[in-house]
Amino acid sequence: MAVHDGPVMAGGTRLVITLHGHAGHAGMPHLTRDPMLAAGHLLVALQSVVSRTIDPLESAVVSICMVEGGVTPNQIPAEVRLRGTLRAFKPAVRAQVDAAVARVVEGIAATFGLRSELSLLQGLHATVNHRPEAELAAEAVAGAGLALRRDLPPAMTSEDFSWFLLNRPGAFLWIGNGDGADLHNAGYDFNDAILPAAATALASVARRALREGI
Numbered sequence: 001m002a003v004h005d006g007p008v009m010a011g012g013t014r015l016v017i018t019l020h021g022h023a024g025h026a027g028m029p030h031l032t033r034d035p036m037l038a039a040g041h042l043l044v045a046l047q048s049v050v051s052r053t054i055d056p057l058e059s060a061v062v063s064i065c066m067v068e069g070g071v072t073p074n075q076i077p078a079e080v081r082l083r084g085t086l087r088a089f090k091p092a093v094r095a096q097v098d099a100a101v102a103r104v105v106e107g108i109a110a111t112f113g114l115r116s117e118l119s120l121l122q123g124l125h126a127t128v129n130h131r132p133e134a135e136l137a138a139e140a141v142a143g144a145g146l147a148l149r150r151d152l153p154p155a156m157t158s159e160d161f162s163w164f165l166l167n168r169p170g171a172f173l174w175i176g177n178g179d180g181a182d183l184h185n186a187g188y189d190f191n192d193a194i195l196p197a198a199a200t201a202l203a204s205v206a207r208r209a210l211r212e213g214i
Helices: 035-045 048-053 091-111 131-143 162-167 192-211
Strands: 007-009 011-020 060-069 079-088 115-122
Touching: 011 035, 011 091, 035 060, 035 079, 035 091, 048 060, 048 091, 060 091, 079 091, 091 115, 131 192
Parallel strands: none
Antiparallel strands: 011 079, 011 115, 060 079
16 A cells, blocks of 8 residues: 555646648648648657756656547548647646647647647646545554555556545545556556455545544
């Protein structure tokens, strides 16, 4: 089990970019406005957002995870869509990333004579533990005889539980899965053997909270 003091996971923003060009024959690219070529440049340019916009002492991520475009190998398509995610712990840093992404998208589109659309759907907030509740959870886990870590760094993943912590004091606990593939990997296999430890931890936290009147 692991319990963080303060930030646990980052806040996330869903990113959708559509580059609108002019379709045409692959053998006559000069008669088109090629969104596929622009998408390639955009993929590279977006990686400069964090490294050249955000303070190196802050944390942020820009990841493009999907590129959709084209219907046949001998046609330059009319549009290409890119989808991904932006991550940061602080709202001010997320705002900086959003603005920088918008600037880069607009600039690349203009360079290649395209029209662009950008959608930034701000979803999950950063998951941040409240200190008293984190201490209670850590004491309960240790008191139940479970192995406890307090030294894990925050992760740039995001979590729905952040909504609870925005409205009520609480803490998010990690449960170790053992050796194996990471999350969002096709080889990931949930370790059923951790369920007794997880149930024990939750029951121990509940008992301690009831005893302390929380």
